[in-house]
Amino acid sequence: MLDLQFICDHREEVEQNCKARGVTVNVEAVVRLRDERNKLIVAGDELRRQQKEASGKIPKASAEERPQLIELGKQLREQISEVESQQKAVEEELRSEQAQIPNMTHPDVPVGGEDDAAEVRFGGKKPEFDFKPLDHVEIAAKLDLIDFEAGSRVAGHGFYYLKNDAVMLEMALVQFALSKLRSEGFTLYTTPDVARDSVLEGIGFNPRGDETQIYSIANTDLSLVATAEITLGGALKDQTLNISELPLKFAGLSHCFRTEAGSHGRSTRGIYRVHQFTKVEMFAFTSPDSGQSDAVHQEIVRIEEEIFQALGLHYRLIDTATGDLGGPAYRKYDLEAWMPGRGDGGSYGEVTSASNCTDYQARRLNIRCKSPDKKGTQYVHTLNGTAISCARAIIAILENYQQADGSVVVPEVLRPWVGKDVIAV
């Protein structure tokens, strides 16, 4: 959520930003509702003051004065409850308008849609094949690594069983990512796979809407998490941190559940777009100065790149354009790994993303920090980034490391955990 005061003071900038992001919102309504709310607050405060005054006199009042004061108090109570219900209605409307306004955007972010992302740089080397590379579905079939049929029988389309060495590969990726993050000073967590709807909303998900990506659990206020971003960010909900302990860097392992409503037929082959996968996520809380959050953002991207470099995979780093940012992000970098079996002749597929959400999530989650020299508190900045998203990383490994004989070489850094150098029949 964007700061109310900021929206009202920078109306044109906010409107321009929404336009660049392709979001239609009613900034005018926010300003109008804010003014309306303020009037009601002032009126309510005055009535409450009068009521306090009247009821404060009662204990000392004479027998004659008392009934009058009680009568006055009754009247004031009615007026107050009238003003309060108006205020509540206005605030509800205000909040829902305000919630639709996306975060502001880093000035260097390219303007446009999905195709306007800026290519920042490339890493690793594209593999060369002297045979026609297969896609991960075919490779997995030959090596008996994924059971899609069992997945559908048991849970439906979009679910799968990893099997045999694919299981070891997934565990190896998790171990590798966690080891790397521990050495980078992250605090490691395994997190709940469910969270309260209020936490999901704080991070920026709509758990129960028509177009939700979220599985919710009937008769509870719990939903399955779509990413550990939700549980890691939510971990410090309503907390006030000391600015000297920032930045805090968390890493969390969780399962991720997504309904993928409305995306059927779009890159759904294999395990590219699935309803459940395992992911190691980074999350950082920084002080509210964009210098620190920008620096941590670069650090998160650096770590993502180092992970894919260590895996020996070719990738490109893109700076996501305004229209493709999503509400909470101020800036977002995606790492796209080369997937030789994808599409016709290979293509890049998104494997990580790293967002700086500035104070947008912190405001709704109410995560603040305090500095000794400043009165009051400020909202922290939050950032998140993927260390390893297992399903897609497995696609990249299988397709890039496939051999003419159908076997798959295990990336060197994963061998200690996979326990072999080559996955073969």
Add this chain to the structure above:
RNA sequence: GGAGAGGUGGCAGAGUGGCCGAUUGCACCGGUCUUGAAAACCGGCGUGGGGUCAAACCUACCGUGGGUUCAAAUCCCACCCUCUCCGCCA
């Protein structure tokens, strides 16, 4: 799942209808004393909203949401959470 206890400011911990936004202790900040430090003493010290050039000031907040009352931390209801014991269980 059953029984009990409890949730109050950074922490500990009083407060059972009006004098309570809240006693006290610790922590923290400033000062006196001291060569310096500690101790002692004095003073300060919550968060949000409104308001103001800035203050003053007003208002809200004692787990959350409702209710009773002229008046609620305090009484009533629901929910959430924590702890102890019992049962069940990987």
